[in-house]
Amino acid sequence: MSTATHAFTDSATMLRRQLRHMLRYPTLTLTAAGVPVVFLLLFVYVLGGILGSGLGGPSGGRDAYVNYVVPGVILMTAATAAQGTAISVAIDMTEGIVARFRTMAIARVSVLTGHVLGSLAQTLLSMAIVTGVALLVGFDPTAGFGEWLGVIAVLVLIIFALTWLSVALAIMAKSVAAASNMLTPLMILPMMGSGFVPTDSMPGELKWFADYQPFTPFIETLRGLLMDTPIGNNAILAIGWCTLITLGGYLWARKLYNREPTQ
Amino acid sequence: MTTDLGHPALAATAVRKAYGDHVVLGGIDLDIPTGSVFALLGPNGAGKTTLVQILSTLIRADAGEMRVAGHDVVRDPDAVRAAIGVTGQFSAVDGFLTGEENLLLMADLHHLPRRERRQCATDLLARFDLVDAARKPAVTYSGGMRRRLDLAMTLVGRPRVIFLDEPTTGLDPRSRRTMWEIIRGLVVNEGVTIFLTTQYLDEADQLADRIAVLHQGKLVAQGTAEELKRQVGGGHITLRFTDARGHDYAARTLDVVSRNDEALTLKVSSQGTCGRCAHCWTGSTAPRSPWTNSRSTPPISTTSSSR
Numbered sequence: 001m002s003t004a005t006h007a008f009t010d011s012a013t014m015l016r017r018q019l020r021h022m023l024r025y026p027t028l029t030l031t032a033a034g035v036p037v038v039f040l041l042l043f044v045y046v047l048g049g050i051l052g053s054g055l056g057g058p059s060g061g062r063d064a065y066v067n068y069v070v071p072g073v074i075l076m077t078a079a080t081a082a083q084g085t086a087i088s089v090a091i092d093m094t095e096g097i098v099a100r101f102r103t104m105a106i107a108r109v110s111v112l113t114g115h116v117l118g119s120l121a122q123t124l125l126s127m128a129i130v131t132g133v134a135l136l137v138g139f140d141p142t143a144g145f146g147e148w149l150g151v152i153a154v155l156v157l158i159i160f161a162l163t164w165l166s167v168a169l170a171i172m173a174k175s176v177a178a179a180s181n182m183l184t185p186l187m188i189l190p191m192m193g194s195g196f197v198p199t200d201s202m203p204g205e206l207k208w209f210a211d212y213q214p215f216t217p218f219i220e221t222l223r224g225l226l227m228d229t230p231i232g233n234n235a236i237l238a239i240g241w242c243t244l245i246t247l248g249g250y251l252w253a254r255k256l257y258n259r260e261p262t263q
Numbered sequence: 264m265t266t267d268l269g270h271p272a273l274a275a276t277a278v279r280k281a282y283g284d285h286v287v288l289g290g291i292d293l294d295i296p297t298g299s300v301f302a303l304l305g306p307n308g309a310g311k312t313t314l315v316q317i318l319s320t321l322i323r324a325d326a327g328e329m330r331v332a333g334h335d336v337v338r339d340p341d342a343v344r345a346a347i348g349v350t351g352q353f354s355a356v357d358g359f360l361t362g363e364e365n366l367l368l369m370a371d372l373h374h375l376p377r378r379e380r381r382q383c384a385t386d387l388l389a390r391f392d393l394v395d396a397a398r399k400p401a402v403t404y405s406g407g408m409r410r411r412l413d414l415a416m417t418l419v420g421r422p423r424v425i426f427l428d429e430p431t432t433g434l435d436p437r438s439r440r441t442m443w444e445i446i447r448g449l450v451v452n453e454g455v456t457i458f459l460t461t462q463y464l465d466e467a468d469q470l471a472d473r474i475a476v477l478h479q480g481k482l483v484a485q486g487t488a489e490e491l492k493r494q495v496g497g498g499h500i501t502l503r504f505t506d507a508r509g510h511d512y513a514a515r516t517l518d519v520v521s522r523n524d525e526a527l528t529l530k531v532s533s534q535g536t537c538g539r540c541a542h543c544w545t546g547s548t549a550p551r552s553p554w555t556n557s558r559s560t561p562p563i564s565t566t567s568s569s570r
């Protein structure tokens with residue numbers, strides 16, 4: 001059998017392993033969805049009235065704010081799920097099982113691909129939960145079938161990017177706690193972009209950061225697809241960022257993983 | 264040395280490894296015939312794990328030529344990996360999966376055909392007395408069960424050369440003997456070659472065709488158990504104890520040359536003493552002796568000196 005076939009079957013095996021973990025411990029998926037749901041409810045019910053009026057739309061108030069905030073909350077799910085990925089990769093790296101994999105004639109990177117593909121499934125599921133809750137609290141997207149497909153495609157790209165990045169960070173971290181901490185800033189990024197309030201309302205330097213960080217084009221692309229707001233060049237920017245982060249994260253993770261283990 | 268068992272399963276010359284200034288392995292030569300058991304004996308920090316990790320392609324040596332199962336460790340690590348099985352010092356099981364799932368995972372990674380993989384898992388579970396625990400997550404296993412699962416996982420790909428890093432450390436005397444039986448069975452029934460490390464002289468004595476003692480980065484003694492005993496014959500062994508009770512008990516039981524109550528050491532004649540000390544270590548002759556029930560690990564270390 002060729003190396004390519006091995007890489008494929010071994011990755012599939014490792015994916016099955018991750019899915020088993022996920023089914024055995026559904027709390028992992030629920031936790032990834034839990035934090036964004038809490039933020040959603042908090043922002044919609046506690047702050048939504050005021051923030052919604054500030055948006056200046058025709059209806060204003062809470063109803064308008066739900067529709068505004070959902071893309072940001074969905075991306076927050078990508079960030080919390082990436083943290084979950086980092087934790088499970090870090091657990092793997094500190095346990096002996098990875099040492100065993102390293103002494104076996106298997107496609108090396110398959111351990112990591114398994115994690116990434118498993119996380120992709122898990123994150124999409126968490127996002128579905130978050131979206132479900134959003135629909136219950138009044139989220140009313142304009143998206144048709146085609147737009148929803150677009151939403152899923154964009155989310156898959158974003159999840160890939162964030163997951164490969166978190167895999168690399170987790171291998172670098174060398175401990176479970178450090179891996180978890182390293183991913184925390186990722187959860188703040190949607191808030192420091194256009195996720196919760198328009199960047200126009202932010203003071204100078206923060207606005208500059210918000211406009212140029214990757215989460216803003218991510219959010220604007222999603223918002224455009226879901227709510228029919230103008231997307232402009234945000235889609236191109238989002239795809240560019242995703243490609244860059246995925247490639248960087250993948251190469252970095254692979255390099256770190258192939259490096260000699262030290263304990 | 265004559266090897267009429269064909270080419271060696273493992274051959275190494277001048278293997279070196281240092282961490283910074285600390286030379287862990289200072290030129291190790293090995294020649295292990297196919298179908299034999301080799302035991303590497305050494306105290307904590309001697310470099311046993313380091314040598315196993317180098318030979319099993321986990322880490323790179325600074326220098327040295329190594330061939331395992333006929334393949335060059337440095338140039339062709341994947342060929343080596345396909346031929347070996349490794350049970351490391353620390354448990355290498357997936358705790359979130361059940362025992363059975365762990366074995367099936369190994370079967371999949373070895374690309375066993377669909378039908379064989381189930382059979383293989385079922386056989387190994389039975390052989391390692393894990394049938395009742397097969398459907399429970401490995402995190403719930405006791406240390407001994409984990410160790411057995413660990414070894415079972417190593418056997419899935421039918422490796423020709425097996426590395427066992429301290430396979431019985433932490434096992435109770437009964438599990439220990441079970442493990443020995445399994446290891447002997449592997450050699451007799453399947454003709455595999457085994458490289459094991461241990462801190463216990465009696466374990467090496469029980470299992471190994473050849474024993475090497477690793478001390479300060481060098482193999483200071485090598486040979487069969489008999490040859491080793493002859494080498495240290497006429498010499499003395501210093502036994503060091505961690506508690507006074509054990510020290511006192513041993514002083515009354517063994518042929519003591521000299522005794523130091525301050526440092527809790529005993530100097531004994533090495534002639535014929537090894538076997539008896541070894542028994543004390545496992546507690547097989549004196550199950551209630553003070554040094555078997557005072558601690559779970561043997562509280563003595565030995566250093567031998569000629570003359």
Ligand SMILES: Nc1ncnc2c1ncn2[C@@H]1O[C@H](COP(=O)(O)OP(=O)(O)OP(=O)(O)O)[C@@H](O)[C@H]1O
Pocket residue numbers: 262263282287305306307308309310311312313314352462
């Ligand atoms: N990654 C590392 N960096 C620095 N020093 C190391 C590293 N790995 C091992 N060492 C050192 O190498 C020496 C040998 O370690 P090794 O684990 O091989 O010993 P061992 O014989 O297996 O001991 P034990 O019986 O305790 O398992 C020790 O002094 C250890 O501190």
Ligand SMILES: [Mg+2]
Pocket residue numbers: 311312313352428
């Ligand atoms: Mg060791």
